[in-house]
Amino acid sequence: MTQQTHRIVILGGGFGGLYTALRLSQLPWESTQKPEIVLVDQSDRFLFSPLLYELLTGELQSWEIAPPFAELLQNTGVRFCQAVVAGIDIDQQRVDLQNGTELPYDRLVLALGGETPLDLVSGATDYAYPFRTIADAYRLEERLRALEESDADKIRVAIVGAGYSGVELACKLADRLGERGRFRLIEVTDQILRTSPEFNREAAKKALESRGVFIDLETNIESIGKDTISLEYKNQVDTIPVDLVIWTVGTRVSLVVKSLSLKHNQRGQITTTQTLQVLDHPEIFALGDLADCVDAQGQQIPATAQAAFQQADYTAWNIWASLTNRPLLPFQYQKLGEMLSLGIDNATLTGLGIKLDGSFAYLARRLAYLYRLPTLDHQLRVGFNWLVRPIIETLSR
Ligand SMILES: Cc1cc2nc3c(=O)[nH]c(=O)nc-3n(C[C@H](O)[C@H](O)[C@H](O)COP(=O)(O)OP(=O)(O)OC[C@H]3O[C@@H](n4cnc5c(N)ncnc54)[C@H](O)[C@@H]3O)c2cc1C
Numbered sequence: 001m002t003q004q005t006h007r008i009v010i011l012g013g014g015f016g017g018l019y020t021a022l023r024l025s026q027l028p029w030e031s032t033q034k035p036e037i038v039l040v041d042q043s044d045r046f047l048f049s050p051l052l053y054e055l056l057t058g059e060l061q062s063w064e065i066a067p068p069f070a071e072l073l074q075n076t077g078v079r080f081c082q083a084v085v086a087g088i089d090i091d092q093q094r095v096d097l098q099n100g101t102e103l104p105y106d107r108l109v110l111a112l113g114g115e116t117p118l119d120l121v122s123g124a125t126d127y128a129y130p131f132r133t134i135a136d137a138y139r140l141e142e143r144l145r146a147l148e149e150s151d152a153d154k155i156r157v158a159i160v161g162a163g164y165s166g167v168e169l170a171c172k173l174a175d176r177l178g179e180r181g182r183f184r185l186i187e188v189t190d191q192i193l194r195t196s197p198e199f200n201r202e203a204a205k206k207a208l209e210s211r212g213v214f215i216d217l218e219t220n221i222e223s224i225g226k227d228t229i230s231l232e233y234k235n236q237v238d239t240i241p242v243d244l245v246i247w248t249v250g251t252r253v254s255l256v257v258k259s260l261s262l263k264h265n266q267r268g269q270i271t272t273t274q275t276l277q278v279l280d281h282p283e284i285f286a287l288g289d290l291a292d293c294v295d296a297q298g299q300q301i302p303a304t305a306q307a308a309f310q311q312a313d314y315t316a317w318n319i320w321a322s323l324t325n326r327p328l329l330p331f332q333y334q335k336l337g338e339m340l341s342l343g344i345d346n347a348t349l350t351g352l353g354i355k356l357d358g359s360f361a362y363l364a365r366r367l368a369y370l371y372r373l374p375t376l377d378h379q380l381r382v383g384f385n386w387l388v389r390p391i392i393e394t395l396s397r
Contacts, residue, residue: 008024015288016111020319025077035107053169056140057176069082085097093283112290121224158246159246163195168342200340200349216231269290282322285319287315301331335351346362366386370383
């Protein structure tokens, strides 16, 4: 009797979904058990978001940080399907795509990440620039170019949120705009990088100060206009002129995830067990930014690439185990530390007993991310380019 082939459908090809697909394809399936693996994403390419800032400074190119899925999944047996997920019928075990395709599944992986909420403040949807996707980076690049080509003496930029993205963007863009840039970094709490280790926070403060970035703490955004931003500090509203507002605050799950009749936390994330399965639905796994997960040591898992990447390994293993009658493993998160870019040729890192800033940290961060890029083939192509590019640039001067 021939066994029926199981189908694993993975929704979202980011840090959670793509790395789960790649890992699943490497596991030791017996030929009779080999499942069909389908990866669905609305985009045709993966995005290595920790390096997205480098597109704006020209330090890196799109192909390096956003390789096409078709290239990454070559020879893996994983089928890629470019489509928007429109709905999931949990009872029928079926995914509905916006193009009309229906995808029945035996195992489902939810890895659709999050979205930047722009509707928190009046005018933000119309006038603020989010910074999460490659399309966001291209749109911001276009605006920056227009401003650089204008005859304005100064370019006034307001960045909302002094978390990682806000601080990293402020430093990179200050380096790009040089003397013409005027930056304000606006933060609602009383300090920047609230959750970071002291060493990284201090390094960031120094980097921002040396670039002349003005920091507004304990400040709310009242509204954003076409070329103004209204800031509220100690109950007083001050409206200032700006050329560009970048919004980096908040993450929320998409509507398609929110509408699922599964257990969600207050932020809309889906609650999982330690084995990364969805409560009452052992056939569904959830990971990355959309999952609310506490690991085997009781640690609440942060919404970071580092966490999603580690969860992908366990998700793949546990799917394999569930289809081959083996015990599933509880997720164990290892906090490896934190790295931040602080401008061109500058970074800071704290982790694994090491504290480093300046150009050594910049190099270490680059190498760590090179190692984390998906597939050995892509790592080699990018690594080779990083070695050869400076030589070509020197020769062509
Ligand atoms: C600018 C920036 C810098 C960052 N830097 C760091 C860092 O230095 N270190 C760190 O650890 N983390 C960092 N993060 C956070 C990190 O990127 C996320 O935590 C991580 O990407 C989460 O992985 P994920 O798989 O849950 O979601 P994602 O990687 O966001 O992947 C989700 C995927 O789902 C797809 N998708 C969404 N909705 C649909 C739909 N309806 N239909 C089809 N496809 C859909 C998207 O196209 C996307 O490919 C950064 C994030 C940003 C935005």
